[in-house]
Amino acid sequence: MKYIISDVMTITKRQLLQLARIPEVLVFSTIQPVMFVLLFRFVFGGSISTGQPGGYVQLLMPGIFVQTVAFTLAATAVGLAEDMKKGLIDRFRSLPISRGAVVIGRTFGDALLNILVLTVMASAGYAVGWRPTSGGFSIFLAFLFLFMFGYALSWIGIYVGLAVKEARTVQSVGFLVTFPLTFLSNAFAPTTGMPRALQYFAEWNPVSSMVAACRQLFGLKNEFGATASSWPSQHPLETSLIYMVLLMVIFIPLSIRKYKNTSL
Amino acid sequence: MKSVIADHLVKTYRNGEVKALDDLSLDVEEGTVLGVLGPNGAGKTTTVRILATLLKPDSGIATVAGIDVIKHPDKVRELIGLSGQYAAVDETLTGWDNLVMFGRLYHLGKSASVKRAEELLERFSLTDSARRPIKTYSGGMRRRLDLAASLIVQPKVLFLDEPTTGLDPRGRQEMWEVIQELVKGGVTLLLTTQYLEEADQLADEIAVIDHGKVIARGTSDALKKQVGGERLEITVENVDIAKTQEIVARISTSAIHTDIRTISAPVTTGSIALMEALRALDEAKIHPLDIALKRPSLDDVFLSLTGHVAEETVAEPIKKKRGGKK
Numbered sequence: 188m189k190y191i192i193s194d195v196m197t198i199t200k201r202q203l204l205q206l207a208r209i210p211e212v213l214v215f216s217t218i219q220p221v222m223f224v225l226l227f228r229f230v231f232g233g234s235i236s237t238g239q240p241g242g243y244v245q246l247l248m249p250g251i252f253v254q255t256v257a258f259t260l261a262a263t264a265v266g267l268a269e270d271m272k273k274g275l276i277d278r279f280r281s282l283p284i285s286r287g288a289v290v291i292g293r294t295f296g297d298a299l300l301n302i303l304v305l306t307v308m309a310s311a312g313y314a315v316g317w318r319p320t321s322g323g324f325s326i327f328l329a330f331l332f333l334f335m336f337g338y339a340l341s342w343i344g345i346y347v348g349l350a351v352k353e354a355r356t357v358q359s360v361g362f363l364v365t366f367p368l369t370f371l372s373n374a375f376a377p378t379t380g381m382p383r384a385l386q387y388f389a390e391w392n393p394v395s396s397m398v399a400a401c402r403q404l405f406g407l408k409n410e411f412g413a414t415a416s417s418w419p420s421q422h423p424l425e426t427s428l429i430y431m432v433l434l435m436v437i438f439i440p441l442s443i444r445k446y447k448n449t450s451l
Numbered sequence: 452m453k454s455v456i457a458d459h460l461v462k463t464y465r466n467g468e469v470k471a472l473d474d475l476s477l478d479v480e481e482g483t484v485l486g487v488l489g490p491n492g493a494g495k496t497t498t499v500r501i502l503a504t505l506l507k508p509d510s511g512i513a514t515v516a517g518i519d520v521i522k523h524p525d526k527v528r529e530l531i532g533l534s535g536q537y538a539a540v541d542e543t544l545t546g547w548d549n550l551v552m553f554g555r556l557y558h559l560g561k562s563a564s565v566k567r568a569e570e571l572l573e574r575f576s577l578t579d580s581a582r583r584p585i586k587t588y589s590g591g592m593r594r595r596l597d598l599a600a601s602l603i604v605q606p607k608v609l610f611l612d613e614p615t616t617g618l619d620p621r622g623r624q625e626m627w628e629v630i631q632e633l634v635k636g637g638v639t640l641l642l643t644t645q646y647l648e649e650a651d652q653l654a655d656e657i658a659v660i661d662h663g664k665v666i667a668r669g670t671s672d673a674l675k676k677q678v679g680g681e682r683l684e685i686t687v688e689n690v691d692i693a694k695t696q697e698i699v700a701r702i703s704t705s706a707i708h709t710d711i712r713t714i715s716a717p718v719t720t721g722s723i724a725l726m727e728a729l730r731a732l733d734e735a736k737i738h739p740l741d742i743a744l745k746r747p748s749l750d751d752v753f754l755s756l757t758g759h760v761a762e763e764t765v766a767e768p769i770k771k772k773r774g775g776k777k
């Protein structure tokens with residue numbers, strides 16, 4: 188038990204080494220969000236009118252930030268499933284290391300990767316005209332929220348990876364969860380255009396809360412649809428925080444137990 | 452003292468439909484090598500995984516160095532080394548990266564990990580490839596690295612699950628040498644294999660398993676005696692058959708078998724018999740089309756033990772019916 192910190196660090200370091208050994212992974216995991224920024228900015232940017240000063244890109248960036256960190260779920264799950272398939276997890280399990288170390292180490296590695304991805308995206312956004320108007324602290328807080336959201340989701344990823352096991356299936360499951368969540372939200376378009384039932388869903392969708400929280404922290408005002416008076420719409424920061432804490436409280440013990448149980 | 456004991460292990464999958472281990476018992480004396488010999492699906496990996504604390508049996512007891520693997524898996528993990536059926540190393544990392552990482556996970560210090568990694572790379576002839584990603588390694592190199600990883604801290608008991616399956620003859624030979632070297636160092640080893648020859652080369656004692664049960668147990672010699680030992684096989688032109696039969700009869704004391712142009716008979720003196728036969732054939736001016744010393748295979752063992760050849764065990768009842776996909 189006294190070695191848990193060193194064990195976790197070794198596992199995290201391994202992931203960083205992997206990135207150093209195959210830089211393509213790093214390149215592509217940053218190109219994708221940058222591509223999203225450019226596509227949305229220039230394809231939809233002209234056709235979606237907003238009441239916000241600075242245009243669509245101001246509304247868009249928080250959406251893309253949240254969508255990108257949401258994909259951490261799939262990334263973590265796939266990485267873990269691949270390790271299982273190659274027998275690495277079996278080997279780790281046969282070592283006298285602390286039980287949570289392997290999965291905690293992986294969530295740390297994915298979190299570090301997120302810092303890099305968010306930095307690259309923010310730069311790309313800035314290049315195409317994204318200008319947060321709030322103060323430095325608020326902006327920092329927004330990124331902290333994004334970071335934490337990604338971290339919370341990677342714990343779901345651990346669970347999914349351990350439960351599904353097959354890397355390709357895991358990938359599909361990851362997309363199956365994240366795509367509807369990101370699109371049935373206020374991330375890319377106002378929810379007012381959706382059927383009423385979906386508006387309610389979008390309202391309570393953690394992705395919407397996160398996007399709204401970021402918009403607020405970046406100095407934009409939030410617009411909501413039919414249920415604009417609901418609690419999550421009124422309190423996006425609190426709602427996001429509750430969701431994150433809830434996810435971690437549920438999935439950290441669940442995932443660690445799952446890891447232990449499949450091992451013995 | 453017994454270093455490993457498996458006592459009436461039962462393991463089923465899919466709610467009891469698939470019986471991977473069916474009351475399997477075995478043990479390994481300290482400092483010796485037990486070869487667990489069986490065809491695909493016999494339950495070898497399941498046995499190893501239970502003993503290495505990776506899997507819980509449905510019932511039965513297992514101990515390693517006197518410690519219960521189910522009750523105290525953490526203690527057992529400190530004493531064992533495991534090299535699984537598939538080389539379980541990080542393919543994207545280099546050999547050096549991998550061994551240093553495992554050293555750290557065994558809680559060696561930074562410099563101790565590096566030192567140990569370099570020692571092991573040297574010992575397994577991997578120093579030249581140490582800085583290359585494992586992806587670029589041959590099957591044999593991967594296996595050696597995997598083995599090295601299980602030896603970071605001198606284990607009390609080592610488990611090797613099919614260490615040479617999938618290797619070419621040269622890779623297999625190299626692996627055998629490495630394992631023999633280890634055995635000389637006095638490690639207690641449980642090794643699984645599908646090849647009688649491998650068990651013969653490496654193990655002090657062999658346990659033959661089939662359908663999750665031990666069906667025979669003993670030294671390699673005892674098993675081979677049961678099977679009938681080596682056979683001399685000579686294939687000649689039709690005109691030489693009679694003369695060749697005479698020659699073989701002089702070398703072998705047992706019944707001669709002739710199958711078209713191939714004359715075969717059990718021999719007890721191995722390569723000496725082979726040389727005798729060659730010399731006699733040469734004197735008689737017979738040029739054999741083929742001549743070989745055939746060692747008994749797993750198939751022969753199974754044939755003599757069970758009356759059927761070793762077949763891939765397919766435990767799922769649905770697939771048992773004919774016509775199932777292979």
Ligand SMILES: Nc1ncnc2c1ncn2[C@@H]1O[C@H](COP(=O)(O)OP(=O)(O)O)[C@@H](O)[C@H]1O
Nearest residue numbers: 464469471491492493494495496497764765766
């Ligand atoms: N996770 C599993 N689910 C279902 N059946 C399994 C599982 N693992 C092993 N089996 C079955 O148990 C039997 C023994 O498998 P295994 O121990 O891997 O054999 P071996 O290593 O000797 O080839 C086989 O019939 C195999 O199909």
Ligand SMILES: [Mg+2]
Nearest residue numbers: 495496497536
């Ligand atoms: Mg196996």
